[in-house]
Amino acid sequence: MGDRGERGTLGRPELRLPVLAGRAWAFSDGLAAADILPVRFAGLPAAEAAHRLFCDLDADLATRFAAGDVLVAGQNLGWGAGGPAAARGLAAAGMIAVVAGGFAPDFAAALLAAGLPALEVDAPAIFHTGQRLRLNLEAGVIANISSGDRLPVRNLTEELLQALRARLGR
Numbered sequence: 001m002g003d004r005g006e007r008g009t010l011g012r013p014e015l016r017l018p019v020l021a022g023r024a025w026a027f028s029d030g031l032a033a034a035d036i037l038p039v040r041f042a043g044l045p046a047a048e049a050a051h052r053l054f055c056d057l058d059a060d061l062a063t064r065f066a067a068g069d070v071l072v073a074g075q076n077l078g079w080g081a082g083g084p085a086a087a088r089g090l091a092a093a094g095m096i097a098v099v100a101g102g103f104a105p106d107f108a109a110a111l112l113a114a115g116l117p118a119l120e121v122d123a124p125a126i127f128h129t130g131q132r133l134r135l136n137l138e139a140g141v142i143a144n145i146s147s148g149d150r151l152p153v154r155n156l157t158e159e160l161l162q163a164l165r166a167r168l169g170r
Contacts, residue, residue: 015165016138016165016169017137017164017165017169020068020070020117020135020137021132021133021134022070022095022096022097022132022133022135023066023068023069023130023133024069024070024072024099024127024128024130024131024132025065025071025072025129026073026125026127027071027072027077028073029075029076029101030074030075030076030079031073031077032078032079032080033078033080033081033082033083033085034056034080034081034082035054035056035057036054036082036086036089036090037049037052037053037085038052038082039082041055041089042085042086043085044085046089046091049085049088049089050065050092050094053065053086053093065095067096069093069095069096070095070096070097070098070099070133070135071095071097071099072098072100072127072133074100074102074124074125075102076103077098077100077101077102077103078104078107078108078110078111079107080104083104083106083107083110084110084113087110087114088114090111090114091115097116097117097118097119097135098116098118099119099120099121099124099127099135099142101120101121101123101124102120103120112160112163112167117137117168118155119137120154120155121142121152122151126147126149127142127144128146131144131145131147132145132146137153137156137161140153141153
């Protein structure tokens with residue numbers, strides 16, 4: 001039998017998650033879905049909504065996002081109305097993942113539906129804006145390339161891994 005990841009059952013290649021790397025954008029606890037994308041923009045197509053992300057906090061912040069960025073936040077990320085629209089806007093802006101100390105109910109599911117891994121870690125404050133992160137989802141570890149710190153992903157169940165493989169696997 002081959003190495004893990006070479007062949008799944010019935011000889012089909014097993015999908016594997018790529019190792020992701022990106023730049024962190026760090027926020028504190030209690031970041032609401034409406035802070036990410038104000039509710040008045042929730043009806044916009046995702047590509048247009050991406051240009052209005054965080055506009056009530058910093059009018060120019062969305063212009064500084066680049067493909068491959070990672071949103072990092074504290075506890076209760078995405079609380080309140082507008083979670084699905086905020087998640088779609090983040091995906092359209094090129095975010096590759098969202099890392100938080102904890103997610104508000106249903107926001108992690110909204111992120112996954114938008115194609116973004118929603119990853120829980122115990123100490124998101126070790127990641128600062130501008131630092132480079134490496135996310136090895138198969139190993140369940142997020143590494144801060146800039147500082148050398150590494151954190152395990154708390155919520156990476158086999159069920160979540162299967163859902164991520166179905167959406168992101170190669």
